[in-house]
Amino acid sequence: MIIKALVENTTVSEEYKNEHGLSLYIETLNHKLLFDLGASFLFAENAQKLGVDISEVDLVVISHGHYDHGGGLKTFLNVNSKAKIYVNRQAFAKHYASRQGGEKVYIGLDEALMQSERLIFAGEHFIIDEELELFSNIKGRKLISSGNQDILMESGGMLVQDNFSHEQNLIISEGGKTLLVAGCAHNGIVNIIDHLIEIKHSPPHYxxxxxxxxxxxxxxxxxxxxxxxxxxxxxxxxxFCYTCHCTGIEPYQRLKEIMREKIEYLSTGSQLKILS
Known part of the structure; x- marks a missing residue:
């Protein structure tokens, strides 16, 4: 399995531009897929530099309804004419962030794109094929980020704290091993892994x-x-964990002190080969 980080907050070199967002190209035995699309067109620009042909991607997963993970959707639809895009229906609800000073900023997806016939709205456990499955509806509430308090959604004409029911995660199975791919883990990476263990009966290898x-x-x-x-x-x-994006560099360094060789940071331009 080949993984290339097309977009992340940091970069391995000046050759690749970075932004606040996430987009990963993943090449499995059966698929060429994108997990998230970053905040803009940048994923496509970096893909070209990394030798990835976006027009050949056959499947896309958008982890949740925030612009830094699905902002590149319009670009993708214009560049690629065949891939299905798997997203939770609630991802197209109105999502906001409360900035310092109390300003409410829209951070959702482009609602006009919800009408695309290429979208597939996944349920809480959606099996795509023998390699890929999606899961959401995380019930656990252990070790949740306090930063979630600043993220809101519209409900009944009012802004309330986001419950992240729109967040989905990807499991890739290959060669008897599993990879968990999460976008921001708003539901808590601990709870997400606990949920995966309920499905697979063992923790993910990556x-x-x-x-x-x-x-x-x-x-x-x-x-x-x-x-x-x-x-x-x-x-x-x-x-083995590769973390990135909303983890933050300082928290990563603290995790590194605890986990040592079991965690690394993934930046724009990083390339991995795993599960093979």
Missing amino acids: VIGGFHLYSRSADKYEDAALINLIGLYLKDTGS
Whole structure:
């Protein structure tokens, strides 16, 4: 399996532009897929530099309804004419972030794109094929990021705290091993892995994604005690983690102290080969 980070908050070199967002190209035995599309057209620009032909992608997963993960959808639909896009229907609800000073900023997807016939609205456990499955509706509430308090959704004409029912995660199975791919893990990476264990009866061999330990809205990192507990949990699973995006560099460094060789950071331009 080949994985290339098309978009992430940081970059491995000046050759690749970066932005606040996430987009991963994943090439499995049977698929060429994108997990998330970043905030803009940038994923397509970096894809070309990394030798990825976006027109040949056969499947897209959008993890949740925030612009930094689905902002490139219009670009993708214009460049690729065949791939189905798997998204939770609630991802197209109205989502906002509360910035410092109380300003409410729209951070949702382009609602006009919801009418595309290429969208497939996935349920809480959606099996695509023998390699790929999606799951959402995470019930656990252990070790949740306090940054979630600044993220809102519209309900009944009012803004309320987002419940992240629109967030879905991807499981890739290959060669008897599993990879969990998460976007921001708003529901808590611990709860997401616990849910995966209920499905697969064992922890994933690999985990890739943001752990939401940095709040861009409040410009602050999660408490060290919370990060430590998450690090200890991840270490105990035995999973190898590649983290990125909303984890934040300082929280990553703390996780690195706990997990040592079991975690690495994934930047724009990073390329991996795993599960093979």
